Amino acid sequence: MSQKGLSTQSGAEGSARARYETVIGLEVHAQMLTRSKIFCGCSTRFGAEANTQICPICAAFPGVLPVLNREAVQMAIKTGLAIDGQVRLLSEFARKNYFYPDLPAGYQISQYELPIVEQGALWIDSPERGEGVRIGITRIHMEVDAGKSLHEGIYGASWVDLNRTGTPLMEIVSEPDLRSSGEAGEYLKKLRAIVRYLGVCDGNMEEGSFRCDANVSVRLHGDSVFGTRCELKNLNSIRNVMRAIDYEVERQIELLEEGGKVVQETRLWNADLNSSRPMRGKEDAHDYRYFPEPDLPPLRLTAERVAALREAMPELPDAKAARFGQQYQLSRYDAGVLTSSRELADYFEAVAAHAASLGHGNAKMAANWVTGELAARLNRDGVEIGQSPLQPWQLGKLVALIQQGTLSGKLAKEVFEIMCQEGGDPQQIAEQRGMRQVSDEGAIDVAIARVLASYPDDVAQYRAGKGKVMGFLVGQVMKATQGKANPALVNQRLLAKLAE
Ligand SMILES: [Zn+2]
Numbered sequence: 081m082s083q084k085g086l087s088t089q090s091g092a093e094g095s096a097r098a099r100y101e102t103v104i105g106l107e108v109h110a111q112m113l114t115r116s117k118i119f120c121g122c123s124t125r126f127g128a129e130a131n132t133q134i135c136p137i138c139a140a141f142p143g144v145l146p147v148l149n150r151e152a153v154q155m156a157i158k159t160g161l162a163i164d165g166q167v168r169l170l171s172e173f174a175r176k177n178y179f180y181p182d183l184p185a186g187y188q189i190s191q192y193e194l195p196i197v198e199q200g201a202l203w204i205d206s207p208e209r210g211e212g213v214r215i216g217i218t219r220i221h222m223e224v225d226a227g228k229s230l231h232e233g234i235y236g237a238s239w240v241d242l243n244r245t246g247t248p249l250m251e252i253v254s255e256p257d258l259r260s261s262g263e264a265g266e267y268l269k270k271l272r273a274i275v276r277y278l279g280v281c282d283g284n285m286e287e288g289s290f291r292c293d294a295n296v297s298v299r300l301h302g303d304s305v306f307g308t309r310c311e312l313k314n315l316n317s318i319r320n321v322m323r324a325i326d327y328e329v330e331r332q333i334e335l336l337e338e339g340g341k342v343v344q345e346t347r348l349w350n351a352d353l354n355s356s357r358p359m360r361g362k363e364d365a366h367d368y369r370y371f372p373e374p375d376l377p378p379l380r381l382t383a384e385r386v387a388a389l390r391e392a393m394p395e396l397p398d399a400k401a402a403r404f405g406q407q408y409q410l411s412r413y414d415a416g417v418l419t420s421s422r423e424l425a426d427y428f429e430a431v432a433a434h435a436a437s438l439g440h441g442n443a444k445m446a447a448n449w450v451t452g453e454l455a456a457r458l459n460r461d462g463v464e465i466g467q468s469p470l471q472p473w474q475l476g477k478l479v480a481l482i483q484q485g486t487l488s489g490k491l492a493k494e495v496f497e498i499m500c501q502e503g504g505d506p507q508q509i510a511e512q513r514g515m516r517q518v519s520d521e522g523a524i525d526v527a528i529a530r531v532l533a534s535y536p537d538d539v540a541q542y543r544a545g546k547g548k549v550m551g552f553l554v555g556q557v558m559k560a561t562q563g564k565a566n567p568a569l570v571n572q573r574l575l576a577k578l579a580e
Contacts, residue, residue, distance in 0.1 A: 096337050100298045102329050103306055104258035106321075108271060110250045110281040111225065111289035112155045118224055118248035119146030119189070126287070130230070130241035138246035140185035145375050152248040153379065155280035156196050156222050157389050159250060162274050162396055163217050165200025169381045173222075173373035182227035182240050190251075191221035192370045196379065202270050203398065205416070207262035215267050216255030225249050250281070256295070256306065261322040261329075268292060268318050269420065273397045277422050285317050292321050296328045297342070307332070308342040312356060314349045324349040324356060331356075400425055408432060408443035417451050424450070424465045427472055434476025440483035449475055453496055469500045478506040486510065488517045490563035519566040524573050527560040532577060542578055550574070 117124055120137035137144045160167045174192035197220035206213040227245040231238050252271065258264050272290060275281040283290045297309035312328060315321040327349075332342050347356040395403070397419045404415040404425075418428045432446040454475065458468060478495060481487045487495060487510060495506050495515065510516060518524060531553060532539055542549040557570050 097330075097333060099300055100329075100333050100336075101301045101303075102259055102261075102325075103256045103297045103299065103309075104260075104264050104325060105256040105295040105309075106254045106258065106264060106267060107293045107295070108252040108254075108268070109225075109291040109293075110159075110252060110275055110283075112152050112248040112250060112280055113282060114149055114151045114155065114248055116149060116151075117246035118149045118152050118222065119246055122246065124247050128243055130239065130243060133243040134245065139242055140245075146189065148376060148379065149248060152222060153196070153381075154389060155248075155278070156220060156250050157381070157386060158278050158393065159252070159275060159280055160197030160200060160220055161386075161390050161393060162278055163197075163200035163202050163220075163252075163271075165197040165217060165220065167197055167381065167386050168194060169383065169386070170194065171196040171221075171379045171381075173376045173379070174370045175373050176223075176368045176370055178368060180226060181238070182229050182242070182245065184227075184242065184245065188224055188226065189373055189376070190223035194378075195219040195221035197221075202267070202274070204263060204266040204270055205412075206260070206266065208260055209263075211412070213263070215257045215263075218253045218255050220250050220252050223249050223251060256297075261325040264294065264325055265318050265322045268321060270397065273420055277394055277396055285315075288316070291316075294321060294325055294328075296325055296332070298329055298332045298336070307336075308344050310342065310344065311346045312349055313346060313359065316351075320349060320351050323351070323354065327355060394422075404428075408447065410444060410447055414444075414447050414451060418447060421465065427465050427468065430472030431476045431479065434473045435479040435483070438477065438480035440480040442479070442483050445483065446476065446479050449479060449496075453493065457500060469503075470496075474499055474504075474506060481506055481510065485519055485566055486517055487515065488558075488563060488565065488567060490558070491515045491517060516564070517566050518561055518564045519569055521569065521573065524557070524561070524565050524569055525577075527557050527565065528570070528574055528577050531556045531560055539578065550578075553578075 112118075114124060116122060117138055120135050122133045122135050122138055125133065137146060157167050171191060172194040173189050175187040176190045176192070177187045179186055198218070200217035200220070201214050202217065203212050203214055205211045225244050225247040227240055227242040229238055229240055254267065258267060272283040272285075275290070276283045281290055285291070292315050294312040294315065295309045296312060297307035299305070299307040310328060310332070312321075312324045315324055328347070335342055343361075345361050346359045348359040349356045400419040401412070401415040404410050404418060405412060408415075410418070417424075419425045428447060428450045431450060432441070432443040435441060435446055436443075454468065454470065458465065461467075475496075478487070478492055478499070481495075482489065482492050486507075491510070495509050498504070498509050498513075499506060535553065535556065538549045538552060542553070553574060554567070554570055557574060558565055558567065
């Protein structure tokens with residue numbers, strides 16, 4: 081297929097594109113943060129020397145018996161509750177039979193007909209369909225991860241590292257409710273935030289502890305049956321998931337428009353080439369010869385245990401965002417950004433609380449500093465909020481200094497920079513360097529008089545009804561005072577002078 085065909089969305093191709101609807105379902109494999117593996121006591125620590133965290137059970141010696149990890153079950157239940165799913169009090173493990181060099185048993189222990197969680201959902205803000213779109217989650221089931229084949233080192237040889245074999249996974253399967261790559265991205269961000277809030281998965285896509293496969297098909301708008309889908313694999317970032325979906329949608333539409341047929345298959349995404357290639361024909365479930373796992377009894381939970389876990393659930397992203405909207409009068413957008421991670425939300429609340437403790441409880445301003453200056457700084461340095469150069473009290477005090485009129489926005493940015501580089505108390509920094517906002521009317525009036533004298537044409541334009549000139553004049557007064565003048569006072573005095 082031509083590059084041109086992929087990138088062009090205008091003209092005839094654009095109108096063909098518009099006749100199709102995209103249908104996407106996502107399967108997410110989330111590695112659970114248990115200390116030991118799902119069926120044995122081996123450590124799950126990442127990065128150990130190859131084959132040092134194995135035992136006869138996870139290495140699948142004959143005659144050994146698996147014992148289910150209680151913590152893994154708790155984590156799956158919590159995730160199920162977080163997505164409003166139904167937690168089954170009776171679930172069952174099954175054998176999924178297939179050969180893979182890093183799967184020594186020749187089968188994967190998974191859940192098939194009776195998964196631990198069914199019928200959940202989460203809500204996303206869709207770029208196309210608006211706020212609060214419901215995306216169904218068909219099921220969550222537990223299963224074991226496989227090991228890793230290594231093809232580097234000695235020429236002509238391959239190695240297998242079984243340290244990861246037996247690590248507990250949750251597979252979270254969505255309904256085919258997503259309609260664009262943008263929605264897929266929002267869904268993944270929300271799901272990742274939830275598992276991180278719960279502490280059940282670190283959500284790291286690059287390291288493979290939160291992996292996503294995408295099932296993509298297209299159909300003409302109004303069709304009641306789904307088109308033939310392809311499964312996309314090797315998607316190691318949200319951005320790659322979105323790019324791979326966009327590519328696949330264009331590929332399928334082009335194929336159909338040329339009179340061809342989409343073949344059900346698994347395709348491997350290549351981020352460097354920005355394209356995908358077929359990996360294998362897609363298996364159906366019956367190819368795996370599933371049957372109930374004979375070495376494990378059915379998993380029975382009590383309603384009390386589930387209720388106790390429900391009681392102990394932390395505040396989750398949607399609930400937190402709703403609370404931020406009410407309690408701090410934040411916009412839906414700001415609340416969404418600030419609750420995207422628990423650490424960021426906690427940080428913001430600490431900043432707002434510190435500013436409030438100094439008598440200046442303008443949380444909106446605290447939010448602006450966290451999502452604006454600070455976020456830009458962290459982004460530039462490629463670090464998370466946990467490595468913020470500023471403690472919440474420093475930013476909280478800075479916000480208070482702005483609100484009480486001691487610092488202008490411009491001076492505050494300078495103090496912010498100094499604090500990031502040298503640390504320190506914002507009030508002391510401002511005092512030591514004479515960075516104090518000028519709220520002295522006399523001094524401001526002098527600056528205004530100078531500006532009005534320098535720009536008689538602009539003054540005349542303003543008086544002739546060109547209100548826009550006001551911004552320019554305020555800017556000149558701020559400049560004349562090296563940005564130290566209190567902007568509110570400048571506005572007020574300038575309006576008074578111009579009205580004379
Ligand atoms: Zn083991």
